[in-house]
Amino acid sequence: MATVRASLSLNSADVLTSPLTLSVVSNLTCDSGSLIRAKVKGTTEDANDLAIYIVNQCTDRAYLYIKNLETELENYIYIHNDTDTGLVAKIGGGEFAFIPVAVDKKYEVYATRVDSMIEYSVFGNDNSAAPYGGT
Amino acid sequence: MATTTATLTLSSSDLTGDALSLSTTATLTKAGSATGLDQTSGVGRKTTTATTQYTLFDGSDYTADKAHKVYIKNTSTVLTEYVTVEMNSEAIGRLYAGDWMFFPWGANAATNDIKLAPSVATTLTVEYLIVSEV
Numbered sequence: 001m002a003t004v005r006a007s008l009s010l011n012s013a014d015v016l017t018s019p020l021t022l023s024v025v026s027n028l029t030c031d032s033g034s035l036i037r038a039k040v041k042g043t044t045e046d047a048n049d050l051a052i053y054i055v056n057q058c059t060d061r062a063y064l065y066i067k068n069l070e071t072e073l074e075n076y077i078y079i080h081n082d083t084d085t086g087l088v089a090k091i092g093g094g095e096f097a098f099i100p101v102a103v104d105k106k107y108e109v110y111a112t113r114v115d116s117m118i119e120y121s122v123f124g125n126d127n128s129a130a131p132y133g134g135t
Numbered sequence: 136m137a138t139t140t141a142t143l144t145l146s147s148s149d150l151t152g153d154a155l156s157l158s159t160t161a162t163l164t165k166a167g168s169a170t171g172l173d174q175t176s177g178v179g180r181k182t183t184t185a186t187t188q189y190t191l192f193d194g195s196d197y198t199a200d201k202a203h204k205v206y207i208k209n210t211s212t213v214l215t216e217y218v219t220v221e222m223n224s225e226a227i228g229r230l231y232a233g234d235w236m237f238f239p240w241g242a243n244a245a246t247n248d249i250k251l252a253p254s255v256a257t258t259l260t261v262e263y264l265i266v267s268e269v
Contacts, residue, residue, distance in 0.1 A: 004150055033155075086225040102226040
């Protein structure tokens with residue numbers, strides 16, 4: 001097993017009358033993970049979407065880090081899963097998210113702009129019966 | 136105008152042969168603008184004692200199609216306890232004890248609620264923060 005340390009700091013001197021200084025750390029126990037940079041082809045929810053997590057790729061739990069590398073905020077990326085209606089997240093250019101993954105669902109991404117660049121990572125306990133690269 | 140920054144760091148010395156060290160920072164700005172988000176709930180906590188799903192953030196309370204940001208943490212220390220997070224009835228995932236999440240939220244429709252369902256009917260506390268715009 002390996003440990004991934006994930007930390008988040010939220011800071012502001014002026015969004016409240018007292019400073020906001022929130023810091024959290026999680027040490028995630030996992031045995032697999034990757035950091036990938038890729039282009040997104042699809043611009044609507046269809047077969048051109050980029051799969052970033054497949055059904056039961058991990059067991060028990062998994063975590064997704066994803067960043068939209070576009071420089072224009074309006075060039076969004078959209079994350080959805082394959083079974084529910086709606087979006088998991090809509091991320092503007094330069095923005096990122098860190099979220100847990102429902103391990104039994106497939107997560108896909110489409111974008112405002114063809115060939116939008118993203119960076120993403122999934123950490124968890126690998127399920128050899130459903131390898132990300134297929135069999 | 137307020138300035139709020141979010142910094143995410145991911146690191147691991149033993150996941151791969153080459154140490155993982157990633158750090159990214161975003162200044163939280165309004166949709167389509169360089170102006171900082173200027174509304175916030177502050178850091179709050181909610182404690183439940185039932186497994187009933189509840190609405191943490193109601194989509195109708197926030198302006199649609201904006202660049203709100205949401206932080207949620209499960210403060211439980213019991214490793215098996217989790218909260219299931221949904222947005223607009225779409226499962227995002229489970230936050231187990233000590234886990235947290237941070238993501239942008241468009242509040243695209245009044246139905247675009249962020250809802251939590253605790254896994255236990257005993258005391259479970261989540262911590263939350265939203266930084267938003269009108």
